[in-house]
Amino acid sequence: MARSTLSSRFRRLDIDQYDENRFVEEPEEAAAAEPDAGPEVEALLRRGDALRAFHTAMRSSPANAKSQAMKEQAQGTVLKVLTSFKSSEIEQAVNSLDRNGIDLLMKYIYKGFEKPTENSSAILLQWHEKALAVGGLGSIVRVLTARKTV
Numbered sequence: 832m833a834r835s836t837l838s839s840r841f842r843r844l845d846i847d848q849y850d851e852n853r854f855v856e857e858p859e860e861a862a863a864a865e866p867d868a869g870p871e872v873e874a875l876l877r878r879g880d881a882l883r884a885f886h887t888a889m890r891s892s893p894a895n896a897k898s899q900a901m902k903e904q905a906q907g908t909v910l911k912v913l914t915s916f917k918s919s920e921i922e923q924a925v926n927s928l929d930r931n932g933i934d935l936l937m938k939y940i941y942k943g944f945e946k947p948t949e950n951s952s953a954i955l956l957q958w959h960e961k962a963l964a965v966g967g968l969g970s971i972v973r974v975l976t977a978r979k980t981v
Contacts, residue, residue, distance in 0.1 A: 867891070867901075869908045881916050885924050888912045892935055894979050902981060909939045914954050925961040933966035937974040938981045 847853055868891035875884035888909045893901045916924060928936060940962065943955045962970065 867904060867908075869904065872908050872912060876912065876915050881912065881920065882924055882927070884912050885916070886927070889928070889932060889935060892939075892981060894935065894938075894981055906939060906942050906981060910943050910948070910951060913939070913943070913958055914951055916954075916958075918957060921957055921961050925958070925965050928965075930966065930970075933962055933970050934973050934977075935981070936962050937966065937970050938977070941974060942981055 868887050872884045872888050875881075875887060888905075891905065892909070893905050896902060925933070925936070936958070940955050940959050943951055947955075
């Protein structure tokens with residue numbers, strides 16, 4: 832018999848780390864989410880600076896937070912910003928985002944479809960059309976398969 836068959840080194844390998852069905856809880860970043868940007872966003876909207884309000888609301892997204900109340904507050908802020916845009920300004924706002932920003936926007940659009948308010952669905956469909964044109968079908972697939980929600 833060969834010497835290598837008596838070796839037990841192979842037993843030190845943790846094969847569970849290669850199992851794709853194994854779920855490992857990612858550590859929560861303590862200060863990952865910025866404080867609520869609601870008052871700042873509302874001030875920008877009152878001044879008529881919808882594009883800066885849009886970017887501020889998107890930047891302060893609590894995607895990594897586990898607090899449902901914080902996520903709902905951010906969703907309300909983003910939905911308020913999205914509904915304040917004129918139809919002609921939507922394309923400029925969508926074009927100013929990178930790929931991750933488009934995906935985050937799509938998450939908020941789908942979240943807005945879950946809880947529609949008066950006339951929000953028509954506006955969200957316009958946003959969806961423009962975001963789909965820029966992000967493509969890949970954006971929809973990434974949003975629907977993402978583990979982290981907004």
